[in-house]
Amino acid sequence: MHAGHQQPTSHRHVDAPLLRRESIGDSYHVLTFDLPSGKLARPGQFTMVRSDDWGHAPLLPRPMSYLSGGTTPSMLVKVCGEGTLRLGRAEPGDVFSLVGPLGNGWRAHDPTKRQVLVAGGVGIAPLLFLARDLITSGANPVLIYGGRSARDLPLSEDVAELCELEVTTDDGSRGHHGRVTELLSRWLRPGFEVFTCGPDRMMAKVAAMALAANVPCEVSLETPMACGFGVCLGCAVPIQAGGYLYACVDGPCMDASRIAWDRAEPLVQLAGKG
């Protein structure tokens, strides 16, 4: 089913101390870990994070996309429940169990095209990581970044320094007053390809638009996950071909055209949480 996962590799599960926590407002935190021995992450991959101090509850590790890779990888955490609350309180030196890097990163970009990155809120993490990569490899991406309000655009400054940035907010408190999808249309032309991560409802819309315009579109999915490496079968994603793929091993990054968005309704319902 997920052959890519069956060759024994190593260094995929490490106990890593937190190097630092930078808080952005009270609901966003950048966590940087020290993991000299770990496997290096590619943009779009994720890790399952947990602390033994959590005891029996929260029970499961929390999937988090890499914001940066290397031996001091970082994640951007949005506080929305028990687990992320604890992550947002972490202090340097606290040790966390990191299982990762997991999943397939973003597919290789097409050098003949320009990359349009569409981020919603905390979905910025894997896209900022991607943008950095693209720029090192000589590409010139544009990033469309939307959030509820100005407070929900963490790291937008970093993006601005890096590449062309277009900002939208639902309440108009910053940038364009509206949705990312309103800014997206003019980029949906031949010679462009889309990479998107954010609330599922947003991704569904972006995907639909891209497909209609015949522009390749890659999405990074958020589904509930228990294991993160293909054994619990909890992260099912309904696909056009019928049946399901598994976000943790077949994704989280996938070609939008493969997904059966109509059968993905509960997934879209997750949007609130994303």
Added chain:
Amino acid sequence: MHAGHQQPTSHRHVDAPLLRRESIGDSYHVLTFDLPSGKLARPGQFTMVRSDDWGHAPLLPRPMSYLSGGTTPSMLVKVCGEGTLRLGRAEPGDVFSLVGPLGNGWRAHDPTKRQVLVAGGVGIAPLLFLARDLITSGANPVLIYGGRSARDLPLSEDVAELCELEVTTDDGSRGHHGRVTELLSRWLRPGFEVFTCGPDRMMAKVAAMALAANVPCEVSLETPMACGFGVCLGCAVPIQAGGYLYACVDGPCMDASRIAWDRAEPLVQLAGKG
């Protein structure tokens, strides 16, 4: 059943910030709370301590005797499991839910007698509180303090400054090499009364010796507790009269002669934990 508990009183449940934590070795911690509004505790009483940060596990609050009273009461915590581990990590400012003071404190001392206080390990807390009280009221107590080793005699310095102190350790690393009960015998004469708190096995022995010598003996019991104020009926203590008393409302301090030590076997088994 526990009439003393039925008049509505107030201030018995407060959220109090930790003022400071003094650690004695890595397994003993003195926690001092700031609770201007709380009800004042008497020696021998206890409080049920919990933090909302614990989430669903540990589930129940932890019973802790007062080491001192007033508006900045303190407790001496011995780390022995999930809950006390968390208490031992508490930082100033952390807010805890304190339900208390609960239970009956030590019975009033007999001014015509001299008080012999027998402590085992962390059992020192309610006895040090008692010793301070006795001295203010002009009494001249002697305290026999036993522990596994020198490391298990927290606060013995404080005791030494306060009153006559005799120390024993199981491994002889400090004071008399042996058990408190070996030092106790010579004090079991008319004109003395005993107050004891420590591992149940120790208290059972002390009680038996005192009764045999016809010396009054008051013990402070440790039983599992869920509520601490007489509703769960989990803290049953078998008594001579037949049936049970409840440690939280009929105790934790009781006249040793009331207890049916023979039927208290599981309680004595708790000793390891006390």
Added chain:
Amino acid sequence: MTSQQVKIGSLELKNPILTASGCFGYGLEFGEFFDVAELGGICTKGLSLEPRVGNPADRICETPAGMLNAIGLANVGVEVFCRDKLPLLRERGITVIANIFATSLDDFIALAERLESEEGIHAIELNVSCPNVSHGGIEFGRDVKLAAQVTASVRRVTRRPLWVKMSPEAGDLVGVARACEDEGADAITAINTIRGMAIDIDKMRPKLANRTGGLSGPAIRPIAVRMVWDLASALKIPVVGIGGITTARDAIEFLLAGATAVQIGTASFRDPSAARRIVDGVREYCEQRSLSVEELVGRARQ
């Protein structure tokens, strides 16, 4: 202001939050923490004809997000309750559901008859499901015929609203509940604790003197919600939901699943004011959505 009132048969509750039997004493012990009359009502500790001293110690131990108890239905007995507790409860204007327990039909009948003459008891809750007493009531709760029989017998001797509290261990939970409904029960309470065991690996023996105990607390909540959903689908009479409710969110989960009211058990040990806080939390949730509690009941089923 959205309405928080609910009706369980003929009984009107000012709000859907009750406290669970055995977790709230006789309703008097909490007076020092809040005004108990602000709750929808309280269920008394299980009452028997004669006083019971209960099981030997240890009676309780903690488990992951739960606890085991084997109290053994220690209680002051129906006489002392009526003499010492009930008058105070009346004075304080507290809605009282008397939880009764017996090991024989005759005793169940005698208990109900004894309470019939008392004022200030608003409903009777039959505990046919306590896991912690040998030849205990639990047999009644696990067998369709016996459950029907005890319900019918008590129904004959009381005009008061009659609730029957289910054992989660009934192989045919819905069947047992239906039988009680047919025999005139006004409501079904679900669930009681689930039998469990914990072993002390240092002492190499069960932690509880009674060996097994009833599991309660957040750990069992998903099981309880599912059973309430199943019961609400099958019954015409109201279901009173219970099991692991700790916050208003938990209580709302049961209401949405089909419970008309809920009971707060173990949570009162963790926070004596839990029930009071839950009353406020449920009201807030209703206000935000301008829905009455009755509009919440079973809403997740639509």
Added chain:
Amino acid sequence: MTSQQVKIGSLELKNPILTASGCFGYGLEFGEFFDVAELGGICTKGLSLEPRVGNPADRICETPAGMLNAIGLANVGVEVFCRDKLPLLRERGITVIANIFATSLDDFIALAERLESEEGIHAIELNVSCPNVSHGGIEFGRDVKLAAQVTASVRRVTRRPLWVKMSPEAGDLVGVARACEDEGADAITAINTIRGMAIDIDKMRPKLANRTGGLSGPAIRPIAVRMVWDLASALKIPVVGIGGITTARDAIEFLLAGATAVQIGTASFRDPSAARRIVDGVREYCEQRSLSVEELVGRARQ
């Protein structure tokens, strides 16, 4: 060095730690975390005659100290398993218990027959207790006669050790297990998940697309320990304990209660190396007391 070996009928395990069906994939996915051959063995994801895609999403959600799952027995099917997975398992020297699942007697028989010809399968575990499939195997597990029937039928077509995995929802758990024992089962596995439900109070509907799911994790451990104790008291054949085991201490609790071996389920999601750590922890406990694992089995009962 105390012996860690245990015997389950004719099958010798190098230690009592197995991994639970559905929580360890096909045993190959964990090769990157530790050498799976160091475990007593692994139970495969439930295998059916034909591949199954499973239930719609969401399939899982977290609960206090537990999780609900409604995977719907998604699996590659027995053919693909034998072709792609089994050879690798053989190569790696892993002890394999094939967990099989069917909705009809004939399919159970066909599955067992299909596996009989394969090398490297050390035992068959009948899942007669999955709560997550309509007209699912669970009926088999809840009814004494049906459980006996499926055990007898499979017994006839396999010479391999035959384990039957109990549903905790069988009204008469011990009766069902005894029936399986009488029909030639070599061991009883207990327990499978317990049906539960969680409701999203913001969306006002069940969190799982399947509505109900099976509850697993530390939350259910006390229930599982009690059932293992009851089964070990009633049966002659060994009991394989399972339910919420997260640490070596938990595993030892089951052994002391009477389990001859244990299975690690949900804990492998929390820590992929959980089973491996538990093997070490149990050995350490035995060393400290110079007791063999077989001397631990049922020791809390003496």
